[in-house]
Amino acid sequence: MDEAIWKHVVLNAKKYGKPNEKAVIGKVLAENPELRKNAKEVLERIRQVIAEFESLSDAEKEELFSRYAEEKKEVRRDYQLPPLPNAENGKVVMRFAPNPNGPPTLGSARGIIVNSEYARMYDGKFILRFDDTDPRTKRPLLEAYDWYLEDCEWLDARPDEVVYASKRIGMYYDYAVRLIEMGHAYVCRCSREEFKQYKDSGVACPHRERSAEENLEDWERMLNGEYAEGEAVLRIKTDMAHKDPAVRDWVAFRIIFSDHPLVGDKYVVYPTLDFESAIEDHVLGVTHILRGKDLADSERRQRYIYEYFGWEYPVVRHWGRIKIHEFGKLSTSEIRKKIEEGVYSGWDDPALPTIRAFRRRGFEPRAIRKFFLSLGVGENDVSVSLKNLYAENRKIVDEIAERYFFVWNPVRIEIEGLDSFAEVELPLHPSRDAGVRKLKGERAVYITRDDFENFKGKEVRLKGFCNIRIGEDGKASYAGDEVETARKGRSIIHWLPESQALKCEVLTPEGKVEGLVEENVRSAVNRVVQFERYAFCRVEEAGEEVRAIYTHP
Structure with missing residues (x-):
């Protein structure tokens, strides 16, 4: 465990400068799922290791960086993405x-x-x-x-970096002013319907050729809230004869009198996504963009800004x-x-x-x-x-999930002729040594209604417990304990002793499934388990009643 912790503390510090305990524990538990049951102890040890690491000299840290560098390179990726063009x-x-x-x-x-x-x-x-x-x-x-x-x-x-566009609107204003001064942007006061007519016919609107001074004046009025919503927008000059009408003199800024959850009512003029994104991709030094092929128009619009400023547009890869x-x-x-x-x-x-x-x-x-x-x-x-x-x-x-019994749509039966009671031990996992769980082999048990109906008139084995016969009248009787394989055709079903059954609801994408689950599941809160013959589920709560969330079959 210590070796895994030290490795991920060092690798995390190498990448981010300071190790993050949450990131480290995620890596450690992913590689060593058996440690999940001791997550608190693991986290405490991670904190100790981080403190030890931080107390080391720079030379000692560099030695550790070198030690784990090769191991990091040896991590095998299951799927390799195709190379990016012009990538260094x-x-x-x-x-x-x-x-x-x-x-x-x-x-x-x-x-x-x-x-x-x-x-x-x-x-x-x-x-x-x-x-x-x-x-x-x-x-x-x-x-x-x-x-x-x-x-x-x-x-x-x-x-590696987190950026909030709404906190950088002042920067977009600066670029807008530069475009106006260069004669590449103008304030348009046409109504939406009016401009659509100009756009569809490929004709410039009356405001397009106004001077930079006049446009800057109108721009200031927009910022000061002197125009109503829709009364004025800032457009980027493109080509009014462009074959794609969506590219013709597109809107870069519009007026919106609405508070913003992050910046409140600081602004009334907001950039459109195409403008903001174009500026940010350049400012942030983005080299490659993965973009849906349905957004090809964005690139055609944004390239005008890049041309006006003399910038190089990032390499774009379209995906379906x-x-x-x-x-x-x-x-x-x-x-x-x-x-x-x-x-x-x-x-x-x-x-x-x-x-x-x-x-x-x-x-x-x-x-x-x-x-x-x-x-x-x-x-x-x-x-x-x-x-x-x-x-x-x-x-x-499947390799790590413990197994438990969940009986949906339960039917209570009493096993007639069962005089002795025994404790039943069942493995928590069928193929690895994960320990056992214990159930009481008692007369009153629950089985699913499906099994109850399907096995009327037949003999069936309660897994790990005993054999029973369910009569046509629905009464169950003890049919021995033998488990020899010679008696082919006998089905094995899951069950629950009445004294150890807890109410349980499973939340699935289709709705709730109600039933009973063995009380042993209380030890598996916040973990994915397999409810045998049902599905993998994550145990969310387990007190007097249990709530589990459906994972998948």
């Missing part, structure tokens, strides 16, 4: 730029994972930039800023959309609305495609990384099922 090692800068109007979804996870992986491949820089300059239509959610940071950390994609069958086209705005309507219990409802929901369900971040990296970055749209993600996660959790 140590100089690649990637960015993921969400609008935080809700927490990250699986779609966001793809952008986070692939951009961070490319930065890692080239020993470059990964930037998380919040494109949050729309305070109304896609209004940011204050909590979502932290959710993105937490989920990036969880997905092993900790950003990924559609996950089980979720369809559920947008963040739609989810937010349905949460407010009570359709979903919150952003971590198991039915949702948010990373918060998948974390609550007990998914391993490694599985989500492998899932998206395996899909690559091609231009073709991809349509996949969650079954692919389930398969990746199952490879990980």
Whole structure:
């Protein structure tokens, strides 16, 4: 354990300057899942090691950096992304730029994972930039800023830099003034309908050729709140005869009288995404952009700004959309609305495609990384099922998840003729030494209604306990203890003693499943277990009653 802790403390310090205990424990437990049951002790030891590391001299730290450098290089990646064009090692800068109007979804996870992986491949820089300059239509959610940071950390994609566009609006104003002074931007006071007519016919609007002085005057009026919403916008001059009308003199700034969750009512003029993003990509030194092929218009619009300032546009790689069958086209705005309507219990409802929901369900971040990296970055749209993600996660959790009995839709039976009572020991895992759990072999037990109905008139074995026969009348009788394999055809089912059965509800994407679970599960809170013959689930609460969250089959 100590060796694993020292390794990850040193590697984390090498990358970020100061080791982060949360990042280190995540790495240690991922590599050594057997330590999860002693997480508190592990965390305490990590804190001790960090303190020891910080007390070392620079020379001693460098020695440790060298010691673990080779081991870091030997980490095998399960999927290798295709190389980036014109990429130089140590100089690649990637960015993921969400609008935080809700927490990250699986779609966001793809952008986070692939951009961070490319930065890692080239020993470059990964930037998380919040494109949050729309305070109304896609209004940011204050909590979502932290959710993105937490989920990036969880997905092993900790950003090297975090940028908040809403806090840098003054910088965008400076670039706007420069463009006006250069004659490449102007204040347009046409109504939306009027300008559409000019745009569609390829004719310049009456304000296009006004002097820089006149435009600067109007710009100041916009900033001072002297114009109403929609009464004036700042446009970038492009080509009014461009074959794509969406490129013709596009809007760079508009007036929005709405407070912003992060900066309050400090501004009334906000940049559009195309303008803000264009400026930030240059200022931040972004070298490569992964962009949906449906956003090609953005590049065509932004290139005008780069041309006016004499900047080099980043290398762009377009990729196709990924559609996950089980979720369809559920947008963040739609989810937010349905949460407010009570359709979903919150952003971590198991039915949702948010990373918060998948974390609550007990998914391993490694599985989500492998899932998206395996899909690559091609231009073709991809349509996949969650079954692919389930398969990746199952490879990980099947090796570590303890086994317990959960009886859904329970039926109580009394085993007639069972005179002796015995304690039954069952393994916590079928293929590794994880210890045992104990159940009371008693007369009153629960089995599922499905088993009760399916085995009427037949003999069946209660796993690890005894054989019973369920009569056509529904009464159960003891049928011996022998477990010899010669008696082929006998089915084995799970069960629960009445004295050790706790009420349990499992929250699934389709709704609640109610039943009973063995009391031994109390030791597995906050862990993924396998309810035998049912599914993998994460035990969320276990007191007098148990609540578990469905992970996958």
